[in-house]
Amino acid sequence: MAKGDDAIRRKKNKLNRKKQRANDSATVSNRIAAIIAAKKRRQSGKRRNCQGMCFSLPTPEDPFNDKYDKMDIKGKETKKVVPSKEDCKVAINRNSVASNKGTPGGNHVSIDHQQQLEKVKGNKWWNDQAMSLRSTEHVGKENVVKRVRKKDFEQSGCPSKVLALCLDSIQNALRRDGFLSSEEDKPLFMNKWGVEFWKCYSVGNDILETSGACSTIEQIAWIASTAADSISRKEKEGLSLMGPSLLFLVPSQGEAIKVRTVCKPLKAHGIHTVSLHTGAPIDHQIHGLKNIEPEFLVSTPERLLELVSLKAIDISGVSLLVVDGLETSIKGGHSDVIKSIRHHISTNPHTVVFSDCSSHASIPLVQNLLRGSICRLSLHDSITSQGACIMQSVHVCASEEEKIPKGIQVLDQAGGDELEGQFSKVLFIVGNNSNFHPLVSAIESKGYSVALNSAPSSEIENRKSRPSVFVFKAEHINTIDIGEFEVVIISDFVHKMDDYVQILTRMARHTASGALHSFLTAENAALIEQLIEILERCGQAVPEAVRNLFRSISMVEG
Incomplete structure (x- = not known):
């Protein structure tokens, strides 16, 4: 065999061995492939976050590299989805919100809302209020925990982001419609009355508000937002909601319209509000209630009792009862009507009463509605307000x-x-x-x-x-x-x-x-x-x- 042929064969065999090695590296196990990939990243200077502690040397302050076990590795932030009303209904019908995956029509948190949340988080006054609430909860902690568990309340710590979002939505809508001044610098979530209301509500106490005969727009906004936050928490826990959660009794049609106007912006957060009063035909209201399952119900006492007696609405599961303008309802002869409505609620709801107690006749009804431990709230320190009841x-x-x-x-x-x-x-x-x-x-x-x-x-x-x-x-x-x-x-x-x-x-x-x-x-x-x-x-x-x-x-x- 000529020498030239031998050289050609050796060259050919070398190429075959090179191809074989390439094929073997392509069929290595996943473990070997991971090792090879880690080596390449190490050589290129690119490492995963979790590999940081593997290549950090101990120090006298941290000889065992313990600090890396407590590192908060933040992943990619995703937009949070606020469930739409349709999503909530599906979750409620299945008795589990955990199965609700959201729909393309869901209500996403806007960039403005995210900026508002950052403003809330960085606000010193808001954080001071939250810290004072935590400090008061630690005093007599055992009694507080028992009371909260007994009443099955979930709120603790500080006001949630859902509450801030609801207040922001209400404020923007009211300013757009001219109910609030756009030049006003103070946001709703910085209202001191609202923070005090939230503190009382979160520990399970009923509330007696003695500032005046009827509630203000700011007070309604805080009550509605707190109720919406409570609904959101219960849905996250997979609790089914049957019937309205908030019942707002008002003395007149005008007050009912005012309350519904404040609550209307919460529809974007899956909260639907229905207003019932004697200014509309009762047949029309009965037909509407068959097609709507409201979370918030605003009504005058006489019309609500009439609808309840006709079984057009079930209020047995109400968790928050608000009685507004108590003196006006008493003058209209509705004391017994309010008592009957309270008896139709089978649960032990939170009760909020707005009454200036200017008449001696209102005190027995207030005592009938507020039977347990209460908190007194007022916008001012007058004798009549602080000495009410x-x-x-x-x-x-x-x-x-x-x-x-x-x-x-x-x-x-x-x-x-x-x-x-x-x-x-x-x-x-x-x-x-x-x-x-x-x-x-x-x-x-x-x-x-x-x-x-x-x-x-x-x-x-x-x-x-x-x-x-x-x-x-x-x-x-x-x-x-x-x-x-x-x-x-x-x-x-x-x-x-x-x-x-x-x-x-x-x-x-x-x-x-x-x-x-x-x-x-x-x-x-x-x-x-x-x-x-x-x-x-x-x-x-x-x-x-x-x-x-x-x-x-x-x-x-x-």
Whole structure:
């Protein structure tokens, strides 16, 4: 064989081996391929985020490279989808929102909304409010947790993004329609009343609003947005929603239109609002309710009760009940109607009542609607607003010695055998030191637990089935929070009316059944005229004995 042929064969075999090696590298296992790929990335200087700790050296501060285990590797952010109304209905019918994957018609969060969220997140006042809420929740944490679980509430921490989005949508719509001034710089989510409302709502307390007879646009916006946020949370947990979640009772057709105008922008977030009033034919409303499943229901009391009796709407599952303009409804003769509507709700809903309590007749209805622990909210600090729903009783005594037996009689009426357990704590305020020890002895002889000049404690409160009685000297009254006391008895009337006003506006902050009793003698003549004025301003009845005492003193001075 010629030498030239041998050289050609060797060259050909070399090419064949090279091709074979190429074929072998193409059929390697996935593990080997991953190793090869990692090597190429390492050589090119490109690494995955998770490979950072593999090539980082230990330091004296972090000898075991523990800090890399806590790294927050953020992936690609995706747009969040707010489910449309159709999506929510599909999820509700299947009893699970988890199966709802969204539709092409879903409502996506806009860029403006994302910018608004960043504004909320970076706002110092908003964050301070959230931090103060967290700090208040840690005080008595065990009791708060038990209360929230008992009422099945999901809100905690700070206001959610859904709440901010709803408030932003309402504000933009109202400014566009001219209901709010576009030059106003303060956004709705910075409204202090709204934040206080959210705090009370999130811990499960009913709310008594005493600023005025009816709600404002800002207050309606916060209530509607909070209710929408609550619906969103429940749907995320897979809870089915049957019937309206929010029931807003209003005294007139005009108020119904106002509330629906504020709630209308929430339709973009899957919240549909229906308004019912006597200004429209009832047949038309019945036909409309058959085709619509509203989340929010706004109605006048008489029309709603009529539709409920015809079984055109089911309100048994309402979770938030708002009664607006209570005095106007009472003047229209709808007190019994509101009570009947409340009985048709089988759940234990959050209840919000807007009432200035200017009339004594409204107090029993407020107490019927707000039966548990409440929060008092108001836009201002007037006497009539802060002292709403507190019964002021004035007793005239002929002498100092008569005050003690009359005080014991009032105490027995507040927590005696017939009304045992109606009130949990009673506060006696004694201004005359000579009456202090005789009063304590008289109270103890009746079998009450007595604490002297000390703050309330659970040990004292649980010692007896009867109310716990706390006896304080007038000079020590500023050392405790009298907001915990439902009944306050001023055994010796105050020397200044400012002290009386302070007691009235600070007591019974968590109940709608407060009672303030005062004992007068002829020595308090200089303050009787001011006391009568306060009673009249608060819509309280002035006893005839008080008026007679004032007339007799005026005649003597004349």
